Amino acid sequence: MAPKVLVSDKLSETAVQIFRDRGIDVTFDPSIGKDKEKLLAVIGEYDGLAIRSATKVTEKILESAPNLKVIGRAGIGVDNVDIPAASKKGVIVMNTPFGNSVTTAEHAISLMMAVARQIPEASASTHAGKWEKSRFMGVELTAKTLGVIGAGNIGGIVCDRAVGLRMKVVAYDPFLSEERATKLGVTKVELDELLARADFITLHVPLTDKTRNILSAENLAKTKKGVRIINCARGGLVDEAALADALKSGHVAGAGFDVFEVEPATDSPLFNLPNVVVTPHLGASTTEAQENVALQVAEQMSDYLLSGAVQNALNMPSVTAEEARVMGPWVKLASHLGAFAGQLTDEPIQAINILYDGAVSEMNLDALGCAAISGIMKATNPDVNMVSAPVVAKERGVKISRTTQAKSGVFDAYIKLSVVTEGRERSIAGTVFSDGKPRFIQIKGITIDAEVGEHMLYTTNDDVPGIIGALGQTMGENGVNIANFTLGRSDAGRDAIALLYLDAPAPDAVLNKLRATGLFRQVRPLAFDVS
Secondary structure, three states, X not given: OOOEEEEOOOOOHHHHHHHHHOOOEEEEOOOHHHOHHHHHHHHHHXXXXXXXXXXXXOHHHHHOOOOOOEEEEOOOOOOOEOHHHHHHOOOEEEOOOOOOHHHHHHHHHHHHHHHXXXXXXXXXXXXXXXXXXXXXXXXXXXXXXXXXXXXXXXXXXXXXXXXXXXXXXXXXXXXXXXXXHHHHOOEEOOHHHHHHHOOEEEEOOOOOOOOOOXXXXXXXXXXXXXXXXXEOOOOOOEOHHHHHHHHHHOOEEEEEEXXXXXXXXXXXXXOOOOOEEEOOOOOOOOHHHHHHHHHHHHHHHHHHHHHOOEOOEOOOOOEOHHHHHHHHHHHHHHHHHHHHHHHHOOOOEEEEEXXXXXXXXXXXXXXXXXXHHHHHHOOOOOOOXXXXXXXXXXXXXXXXXXXXXXOOOOOOEEEEEEEEEOOOEEEEEEEEOOOOOEEEEEEOOEEEEEEOOOEEEEEEEEOOOOHHHHHHHHHHHOOOOEEEEEEEEOOXXXXXXXXXXXXXXXXXXXXXXXXXXXOEEEEEEEEXXXX
């Protein structure tokens, strides 16, 4: 059955057609986004939800969406989506961070020019029939120092454009490498130095606890007298009341704001101040940007629903379509390893340690880790998936670590998973053979070679005669067919294990007969999703 997607906000017909062309069953009804009750009534039918800013995806909406797998936001901001609630429900939330990067960067440059030359005020004056040529004395951008706070996608484009305008650019961004700074033609500095040097400051960072009021009253006092400040990123990055005071005192010469702490902004301390240019969140409002983000979200959602590729997700590691094809068997293996450990662990888990050996250590380890954690958590919570499992593990206080190493054994690559509880540490390793099938290769340090089946039986015992006979005879007498039988031991007469691949689950009565022999320490049925 084709995946079903609801488009509840205005997307272009071209974007909607992308869903159709990819074989998606799409419903295009922009009226639903503004009608919470209608959305609540229909969302349960859909696998995907494509939105802009009108649709509000609340916890209540998510609770009514048992089939929902992905929410796609055509644009950058996802303030209208309850991401923690989506993560707990296992719903991927993706946005389109690159579709409007150029547009937003250009708007920042436009505001900077408008503030520098007082264009809006001069325009209004001239429209009023005045000719106040001497009133509007501006400043040049050439040779001025631009301080860019945040040199990511949009900030990087602003840097590039500013260098083209022959400005000197300094950038503050903890994640900006010296190599990228050199490539952009900017100087990397700390925030205090940027504040002291910049003639213009433009912000291009997300709103987080660390960036909220990054231009506070205290930091505004550190700026050069006569500075001009531009914000096209997020409201709340600048203390608007403190900036208004700085503008009134003359310490700040001008400001250009496209975003506000409260939106829609019908009142702000910045309104009606001279040389303050304000626009109603127009950063992404160009024909090209609106079309780009709509097309991008349609492609991303289709890729995920049809092939498992994850792009620009905010609560899940990204996996390209090519990675999804190459990594598919390894993701399945990681999930099987987790399922094995999870089904055998009865005590609270304290830590999960994952070792990636050889070629697999160069793959997308975030995605593989999510698959392994999901496999473990499903043992006690069948509703978790790769999105929600890490959230569940974190809530339970589980410490997760990973290690990589070069090829160290006979296999080109393998994954080893260890689960630590208060009383013990349980480990299992596996690899993927050339046929693409996952195999278990080690349990409790004992070497084996076991194909993974939907129905399996795991036993542990002392290495003594009669084990194979007891297993075979008990299964045979009770009509349970063994598809594959794998044995392993540590040393002669020491620990031994058996892993049986069965055509159907072994009934409880059969398992109890095996336990009653007194030959086995453990007799545990296992189930794996091999679809």
